[in-house]
Amino acid sequence: MAHIDFKVTSWFRIKFDEEYITELIREIKNNKLKSSYDIYNFLHKKDSSISWESIDGTQEDMEVDENANYPTIEVFNDEDELRLFNGHKDDMDDIVDGYYTASNSGGYEILIHEAGDAVKVIDAYGSSWTEISDWLEIEYVRNEETGEDEAWIDPDIAEECGHYNIPFNHVMKK
Known part of the structure; x- marks a missing residue:
């Protein structure tokens, strides 16, 4: 079944x-x-009695600019593929038929072209690098230890800018 994910803010009470x-x-x-995580850990280390609850009536929708220009609405099809999101709208037009994935190598969000030969990358965890990359080619590089060719996300660009150096086998479907 298709679905929409949306991001909201809400107050909690400890x-x-x-x-x-x-x-x-x-x-x-x-x-x-x-953060609330820091506060909770502080109190837990003090052996304080702790309870955590949501405060009713405080939930509010978030706008993209309130979320560091990251999406606040994401629309998925029946196969759980991202079809549209409201952050970086200009970059989405040419990839709506691609796949949206996450990388367990450094916390990147990766958009895979439908042909499977290129990706766009953005840092998913709020670094100062907030632009979606241009299309980056997936290239095969010989692993000297195993003698096998391994897929990497544009390793030549990685050397130039020092930002992407992602082995493709670290990319997983979200």
């Missing part, structure tokens, strides 16, 4: 033992606790 409130506030002010 309840904890009040004896840790002064130290918690100090750590937040000193920028040592920057």
Whole structure:
């Protein structure tokens, strides 16, 4: 069945033992606790009683610009292939028939051309590298240890810009 994924913001509440409130506030002010994960771990290490709950009525849709220009709406077909997303709209026109994947090599999102011979790459985890690459060729490079040819995402470009050096066998369908 086709589906749409969308990103929202929502407030959550962590309840904890009040004896840790002064130290918690100090750590937040000193920028040592920057996320809910940091706060939860801080309280857990203090052996505080902890409960976590969503605050009803606080869910809000996100706009692309509020999400570092990453998509906030993604439309998938029956085969769970990404057909459209609302981030980087100009780059999507020529790849709607391709596949959307994730790489377990450095946290990249990779769009594979339908012919399977080229990809577009973007860093998926908020680095300063926020542009989608041009089409990068998938090339075969001889592995000196095994003597086998292995597919790599444009290794020549990787050497020039120092950014992509992704073995294609690290790319998995999302």
